[in-house]
Amino acid sequence: MSAADDILTASDVRKEFGGLVAVNDVDFSVPRGAIVSLIGPNGAGKTTFFNMLTGVYKPTGGRIEFADIDVTGKPPHAITELGVGRTFQNIRLFQHMTALENVLVGMHARLSSGIIGSILRTPGVRREERGARERARELLRYSGLRGRDDELARNLPYGDQRRLEVARALATEPKLLLLDEPTAGMNPRETAAFTDFVGKLRAEQELSILMIEHDMKVVMGISDRVTVLDYGEKIAEGSPTEVQRDERVIEAYLGAGAASA
Amino acid sequence: MTEPHKAEQPRRDGGLGRDLNARLQGIDPLGWALTLTIAVLAFLYPFYVEFLQDVPLIGDFIPGVGSMVVMLVFTVMAVGLNIVVGYAGLLDLGYVAFYAAGAYMAAWLASQQFEQWHFHLGSVGISKELSGLHLSIWIVVVLAGVFTTAVGILIGLPTLRLRGDYLAIVTLGFGEIIPQFVRNGDNVFGFDLTHGTFGISPIDSPGFGKTLSDATNELLPLSYQQSFDRARWFFWTAVVLLLITVFCSVRLRDSRLGRAWIAIREDETAAAAMGIPLMRTKTWAYAIGAFFGGVAGAFYASFKAGAFPADFYFNISVFLLCMVILGGLGSVWGVIVGGMVLGYLNVEGLATIGTKLQQDAGLNFEPSKYQFGIYGLIIVVMMLFRPTGLISERRHKREIEEGVQDESLYGTSK
Structure with a gap:
C-alpha cells in the first residue's frame, strides 16, 4: 500500500508497553513534500509513534517504510542515515558544545573521516572538516542563528535553542524532518517566526515535514494534512478544515456532548 | 542552500568560544610552543637530573631516570584510559586487562617461552641460536x-550495550578474568601458555640493531640491554x-570521532x-584505549625483561583511573600531570617521604604501606x-560547575 508519492508509510503499527497499548494498529503516511501534523490530547501516543518512526522504540507489530525501504525496528542511526532528521519535545541539544559543534555532530553520518585519517590529518580529512565547518556556519545562518556559532548551546535563549535543534536536524540532510512540539514554550512572536521558518523550509528545501504540535494556530495555518490520535488510535485524518469539523476530534478534545452543544 | 545576507557580521568575541575554536582548528601557537618546550626539557632530563638531585631540600625527591620510565609508561596508559573514560564517558574498571595482554604479547613473541619453535625476526643482542620466538621489540609493541x-573489540561488543554502573561492573569482571587466566594458563590442555605464577622472563630488549649501531659509530645502541645507558x-x-x-x-579528540564521543557522553x-x-x-x-594499554604493557614488559601475573591486579585499574x-x-594535559604525580608517588615518592620522615623527624611511619589509602584521600580531597581535576577540560568544568549551581539553586532540570 505504499504509494509511490509517499515518503513515509506506516501500516498497522502497534506499540504495547506491558499491558498498555500506546499505539493501536495505526495506518499513516506522509506524502512527499507535504507538511503533516500529528495532533491529539496528551498521552494519545504521538511521541511514542515518533519514537517508532525514528527507531528509538521497536514496534510491537506493523511495518514502517521510509522511501520504500523497510525500516521497522532499525536502529536510530541507520534511520537517520536514510534521511530522517528529528528534534525532541524537551530540547536535547549537546548543552556543553557550541552551536557550531552541535551542527557538526549532526553531520556525522554524512562525513567519512576515519581514525587513521583523523590522526594523520590527511589532506582529504582536512578538506572535509573545512567543508563541514563551512556548511555548518551556513546552516546556522539559514536557521536564524547568525553570529551564534561559538556560543554554548546551553547559553542560547530558548527560541534559539529550538532553532539550533532544527539546524542540527537539517545537518543530517533529511528527506523527512520530524518536529516534536517545536513551538512548545515559545511566546506568540517566537511561534509566528518559527511557523514562517517551517514554511520557508518547505519552500526552499526538498523536504517533507511531520510535526507534533499543540498550537492549533500553527497546525491549521501550515499543514497540508492533519492526523488525530486519541488513546493510541487514529480517529481522524484530512485537511485542517475537515479535521476541525470532525465530531470525534471535538469529542476527544472537549469531551462527549461538546459536538452537539 | 541560499543565504541572502552575505555580509559577514563581526565575530562575537566570546573568550571561551574563540579559544576553543582556535584549538579545534589546530592553530594555537602558544600551545605548540609550550608542548615543544616541555618535550625538549623531557628529552634532556637524563642530562640534568643529577644536578637536580644535588639541590638541597628537593634533591632527594627528584626521581631517577629508571623511575621516570615507569612513571611514563603509566602515564601512557592513563592517557589511553582517558579516551575511554574522559572522552566517551565509559567507566572502565578493567583497563589492567589490556596492560596484561600487551605484556604477555611481548612475553610470547620475544622470549624463550615457546622453546619448541625457533624463529627470529629483527631480534637484537641475543644469539640467533636461541630457541623460542624472538621478534624485534618494535614489531612486538605494534603487534x-x-x-x-582486537581484545578490546571482542570485550567491548557484548559489554558496551550496558550503561553506567553496569558497564563498570562488567569491565571490572573482565579486568579480573584476564589476570586469572594468565595465572592459571600454564596448562591449557597440556600447553604451557603463560608459565603460570612464575611469569615469563627474560624478555628481549629493544635496540637499533647492528647495522644502525655500526653506522652511527655505536651512538645508537645495538641493544638497550647491553648499553651503558x-x-x-x-x-x-x-x-x-x-x-x-x-x-x-589530541587529534582524535578534535575529529569527527571525538565529537561523536563527546556527544554520546552528553546525550546518547x-x-x-x-x-x-x-x-x-x-x-x-x-578499542583505541585498549591499543595504548597494550603498547604500554609490551614496552613495560621489555623494560622489566619479564611479565609476571602479580603485576596485573585490579588495583592497577583503579590506580590509572585515579590518575x-x-x-x-x-583533559589530556591534566591526565599527564595526574599520571606523573601519582606515578611518582607510587614508584618512589612515598618511600622517599617515609625515609625522610624517619631520618629527619624520627617518625617510624611508612607512607608506602598506606599507598592506596593515600591515593583515596587525594581523590576525596580533589x-x-x-x-x-588539576587541569580541567573546559567542557567538563562547565558540566560539573554549572550543573551543580543550576540544579541545586533553582531546582530546574535543563
Whole structure:
C-alpha cells in the first residue's frame, strides 16, 4: 500500500508497553513534500509513534517504510542515515558544545573521516572538516542563528535553542524532518517566526515535514494534512478544515456532548 | 542552500568560544610552543637530573631516570584510559586487562617461552641460536597494540550495550578474568601458555640493531640491554611513546570521532538521532584505549625483561583511573600531570617521604604501606575542592560547575 508519492508509510503499527497499548494498529503516511501534523490530547501516543518512526522504540507489530525501504525496528542511526532528521519535545541539544559543534555532530553520518585519517590529518580529512565547518556556519545562518556559532548551546535563549535543534536536524540532510512540539514554550512572536521558518523550509528545501504540535494556530495555518490520535488510535485524518469539523476530534478534545452543544 | 545576507557580521568575541575554536582548528601557537618546550626539557632530563638531585631540600625527591620510565609508561596508559573514560564517558574498571595482554604479547613473541619453535625476526643482542620466538621489540609493541585492540573489540561488543554502573561492573569482571587466566594458563590442555605464577622472563630488549649501531659509530645502541645507558634509552623511548599517545589522543579528540564521543557522553539518545552508531563509536573508544594499554604493557614488559601475573591486579585499574580523575577527566594535559604525580608517588615518592620522615623527624611511619589509602584521600580531597581535576577540560568544568549551581539553586532540570 505504499504509494509511490509517499515518503513515509506506516501500516498497522502497534506499540504495547506491558499491558498498555500506546499505539493501536495505526495506518499513516506522509506524502512527499507535504507538511503533516500529528495532533491529539496528551498521552494519545504521538511521541511514542515518533519514537517508532525514528527507531528509538521497536514496534510491537506493523511495518514502517521510509522511501520504500523497510525500516521497522532499525536502529536510530541507520534511520537517520536514510534521511530522517528529528528534534525532541524537551530540547536535547549537546548543552556543553557550541552551536557550531552541535551542527557538526549532526553531520556525522554524512562525513567519512576515519581514525587513521583523523590522526594523520590527511589532506582529504582536512578538506572535509573545512567543508563541514563551512556548511555548518551556513546552516546556522539559514536557521536564524547568525553570529551564534561559538556560543554554548546551553547559553542560547530558548527560541534559539529550538532553532539550533532544527539546524542540527537539517545537518543530517533529511528527506523527512520530524518536529516534536517545536513551538512548545515559545511566546506568540517566537511561534509566528518559527511557523514562517517551517514554511520557508518547505519552500526552499526538498523536504517533507511531520510535526507534533499543540498550537492549533500553527497546525491549521501550515499543514497540508492533519492526523488525530486519541488513546493510541487514529480517529481522524484530512485537511485542517475537515479535521476541525470532525465530531470525534471535538469529542476527544472537549469531551462527549461538546459536538452537539 | 541560499543565504541572502552575505555580509559577514563581526565575530562575537566570546573568550571561551574563540579559544576553543582556535584549538579545534589546530592553530594555537602558544600551545605548540609550550608542548615543544616541555618535550625538549623531557628529552634532556637524563642530562640534568643529577644536578637536580644535588639541590638541597628537593634533591632527594627528584626521581631517577629508571623511575621516570615507569612513571611514563603509566602515564601512557592513563592517557589511553582517558579516551575511554574522559572522552566517551565509559567507566572502565578493567583497563589492567589490556596492560596484561600487551605484556604477555611481548612475553610470547620475544622470549624463550615457546622453546619448541625457533624463529627470529629483527631480534637484537641475543644469539640467533636461541630457541623460542624472538621478534624485534618494535614489531612486538605494534603487534601488542593490534592484539589488545582486537581484545578490546571482542570485550567491548557484548559489554558496551550496558550503561553506567553496569558497564563498570562488567569491565571490572573482565579486568579480573584476564589476570586469572594468565595465572592459571600454564596448562591449557597440556600447553604451557603463560608459565603460570612464575611469569615469563627474560624478555628481549629493544635496540637499533647492528647495522644502525655500526653506522652511527655505536651512538645508537645495538641493544638497550647491553648499553651503558640502558635506563636512558628506555626513558627516551618512553617519552616518544607518550608523545605519540598524546598526539593521537589530541587529534582524535578534535575529529569527527571525538565529537561523536563527546556527544554520546552528553546525550546518547540525541547522539543516535544524529546518525551516530552508538555501539560502533563506543567500541572504537574502548578499542583505541585498549591499543595504548597494550603498547604500554609490551614496552613495560621489555623494560622489566619479564611479565609476571602479580603485576596485573585490579588495583592497577583503579590506580590509572585515579590518575585520570586527579588530572581532569577528558583533559589530556591534566591526565599527564595526574599520571606523573601519582606515578611518582607510587614508584618512589612515598618511600622517599617515609625515609625522610624517619631520618629527619624520627617518625617510624611508612607512607608506602598506606599507598592506596593515600591515593583515596587525594581523590576525596580533589572531589571536595576541585572536582574537575588539576587541569580541567573546559567542557567538563562547565558540566560539573554549572550543573551543580543550576540544579541545586533553582531546582530546574535543563
